[in-house]
Amino acid sequence: MNNRLILRNITRTFRDGTANRTVLDQLNLEVAAGELVAVMGPSGSGKSTFLSIAGALLEPSSGQVEIDGESILGKSPDTLSKLRLHKIGFIFQNANLIPYLKVEEQLRLVASLAGIHKADAAYRARQLIEQMGLSHRSSAYPDKLSGGERQRVAVARALMNDPAVLYADEPTASLDSARGQDVVSLIAQQVKAEGTSAVMVTHDERILSLCDRVLLLKDGRLKEHP
Template sequence: MNNKLVLDNVSKVYGDGDSSVKVLDGISLEVKAGEFVAVVGPSGSGKSTFLSIAGALLSPSSGRILIDDQEINSLPANKLNKIRLEKIGFVFQASNLIPYLTVKDQLMLIAELAGHRNKAAEKRADELLERLGLAHRKNNYPEKLSGGERQRVAIARAWMNDPEVIFADEPTASLDSERGRLVVQMIADEVKKSNKAAIMVTHDKRMLDLCDRVVYIEDGKLSEQAIS
C-alpha cells in the first residue's frame, strides 16, 4: 500500500519572539491507501490546526505535506485550489449543505467546480447516493432530511470527485450515538471500498474501534495509541 498522505516534521507557530505560540511541534504521520486513522486529544491540543494543515487549508511554519506523493505546501494558490478540489474531500461537524440545492445537486456542484459536470459525473452522483442509501432522496432539499441523512449526503459529496484523502472533523457531533456510529461506519466502509485514506478528528471514543489506528495529539505532539 502506498502512502496517500505524509506529514513530515510539521510545525506551526503563531506570533514572533517571546510572544510566539507553537501549536504543532514537529509532527510526522503517514496514512496509507485504505487506512482510516482517528486523531484524538483534549481541547486546545492542536487538532484543528493539524486538520487544517493536512487538508491544505493552512500553511505550516516548517515541514512538508505530501498528498498522493505530491508536495503541496509550496504550491501557488491556484494549484492548491486544484488539489483541494481533486485530491481532498472534507466532512465537517455540520453537514454544511446548501439549502436551495437538492441532494443530487449538492454533489453535482462539486463536479462543476472541478470542471467535470457531465454524464459521467451524473452517473457517479447516482451511484454514490445509491451506495449510501440516499437514491430515494436525490430530489429532496436539506430541510426534508434527517440529521443522519444530511451527514450521509456530506459523505457522498466528499467522495464526489474521487479524492485521495478524506478529512472528517467531528462528523458525529450533531448526531446521537446510533446515527453517529452509522455515519462513521459508512466512512470506514468507503475508505476500504475505494482504497482511499481518511483522517477523522473526534472526541467520541465509542467510534475508535471502527478505525485502523488512533493517534493522540497533546501540546502539539503526536503519539500512537492502541485501540482498546
C-alpha cells in the same frame, strides 16, 4: 503500501503577544490508502491547526506535506485551490448543505466545479447516493432530511471527486450514537472500497472501533492512543 498522505516533521508556531507559541512540534503522520485514522486530543491541543495544514489551508512553519505523492508546500493559491477540489474531501461537524439544492444536485455541483463531464458526474452521484442508502431521497431538499441523512449526503459530496485524502472534523458531533455509528461505518466502507487515505478528528469514543488506528495529539505530536 501506498501512503497517500504524509506529514513529515511538521512544526507550526504562532505569535502570542511578545512570545512564540509552538502548537505543532515535529509532528509526523503517514496514512495508507484505504486506512481510516482517528485523531483525538483535548481542546487547544492543535487539532484544528493540524487539519488546516494537512488540508492545504495553512502552511506549516517547517516540515513537509505530501498528498498522493506530491509536495503541496510552496504552491500558489490557485494551485492549492485546484488540489483541494480534485485531491481532498472535507466532512464537517455540520453537513453545510446548500439549502436550495436537492441531494443529487449537491453532488453534481462539486463535479461541475471540477470540470467533470455531466454524464460521468450523474453516474458517480447516483452510485454514491445508492451506497449511502439515500436513493429514495435523491430529489429531497436538505430541510426534508434527518440529521443523519444530511451527514450522509455530506459524506457522499466529499467523495464525489474520488479524493486521494479525506478529512472528517467531528462528523458525529451533532448525531446520536446510532446515527453516528452509521455515518462513520459508511465512511470506513468507502475509504476501503476507494483506496482513500482518511483522517477523522473526533471526541467520540463510541466510533473508535470502526477506525484502523487511533492517535492522540499531545504536546504538539501524534502518539498512539493508550
